[in-house]
Amino acid sequence: MKKYRSLLVFVLLLAACQQQKPDRPISFYYWKTQFGLNGYEQDVLREHAVDTLYVRYFDIDFKPEATQPEPVSPIQLDSSIKRYNVVPVIFIKNRTFERLQPADINTLVVNVSRLVHQINQSQQLTTREIQFDCDWTESTRDNFFEFIRRYRDIAVCKISATIRLHQVKYKERTGIPPVNSGVLMYYNMGAINGDNNNSIYEKAIANRYNAYIRSYPLPLDVALPLFSWGLQLRNGRVVELLNKTNFTQFNNDSNFTILTNNRYQAKHACFKAGYYFQQGDEIKAEHVPAEDLLEITKQINQHTNRRIGKLIFYDLDSTNLIQYEKDIYKKVRSSLN
Structure with missing residues (x-):
């Protein structure tokens, strides 16, 4: 009898362990030109054990008067950045690849790589991933994808790319970027106008795309909107x-x-x-209220077979953070577990 009682206790303990899923990691985008966190921002990161930040390093733009694409507003880092695992994010305007000649792709790759290295060296950082943020189109995908392939040839890190909902739905036309993983940008899905819709998030518009997420062939993290x-x-x-x-x-x-x-x-x-x-x-x-953030995670669970990886909130700024109770991140994370 004692033997069976011990076996029952073991089975119950095993079941309890299986029910306790590890917390899904959360991260934040940092989208300013100077890195520096105030007390409120540090408290949020500490309270939720955030160890990774996706930091905008610079933009790339091919301005009408220019002869070559140029970096715009490179970030200035301070020593506090060393507390975090940093993923450099390079925002590339789509018109860069509209004007860029195939013969100049290598030059752009080298210039981007060199500037990322310089910014890392300013604080002796070692980064293990780089992310390219570009809303590419059918007409620019070949140049953008070739840029990624050539960057991959010289990189010693993982490469990710941001993915918009329309690029998920129309993947046969817009293509799949040659990266290790993507970040599904689950916002900015409506028209920016004076109508009563919310251009940041509108459930009816999201429903036009959700069914296509399941079949997207890349591993996906998801970015959620905190901004207004x-x-x-x-x-x-x-x-x-x-x-x-x-x-x-x-x-x-x-x-x-x-x-x-x-x-x-x-x-x-x-x-x-x-x-x-x-x-x-x-x-x-x-603005996207807390109840809509929770609604978004329900939709993501429903349409992805729970295959979404990290949650990345856009963006880390106390102006955005104070609009929510601090437990919103736990609620969102729990709803995806």
């Missing part, structure tokens, strides 16, 4: 995108009238948060 922005509307047309704006400041500003819970109107010409508003301009605030 505002659309400045003049005569019904968007004239400015207001980034990094805390919209609660409009609630108590006598220069503005509250039209709805996410719309404001300028009573007269004025400056606010570094932007100029004419009389009658409207501001439409767009």
Whole structure:
């Protein structure tokens, strides 16, 4: 009898261990030109045991007046970056590959590699992955994919790429980038206009793409939106995108009238948060509330057979973080386990 009791205890303990799934790792994108974390940002990273940051190193753009693509606003790092595993992220504007000649791809590869190395050397960093962020199209995919292949020839690290929902749905036309893995950018899926839709996340629009995620052939992490922005509307047309704006400041500003819970109107010409508003301009605030973040993870689970890897939140900035309770990251992570 004692033998069977011991066996029963063992089986129950084994079942309990099997039910306890390890926490899914979470990370953040860092999208500023100078690296430096304030106390609130450090607290969030510490509380959720975040050890990896996806850091925008620089952009690449082929400006109309230029003869070659050029780096834009390389990041300045400080020594605190050494506390984290860093994944350099290079944002490449699509027009770079529209204008780039195939004969110049090698030059771009070498220049990008050299600048990444210089930034790493500034703080003696060793990075094991690099990520390329480009919203490529059918007309630019050949140049972009060839760039990746040639970068892969000289790299000694993993290469990942950002993947938009339309690139998932139309993969036969847009192609699969030759990378180790992708990051599904689960936001910016609607039109930026004055309608009542939310251009950052709209469930009805997401549902047009979700069924295609399951069959995408790359391993995928997923990026979720923490950011908000505002659309400045003049005569019904968007004239400015207001980034990094805390919209609660409009609630108590006598220069503005509250039209709805996410719309404001300028009573007269004025400056606010570094932007100029004419009389009658409207501001439409767009944000992804906590309940929508949880809804997103339910959809991802449903349409991916739980094959999504890391969660990466965009982006690490206290202006974004304070809009949520600190336990939102645990809730989102638990809903995917």
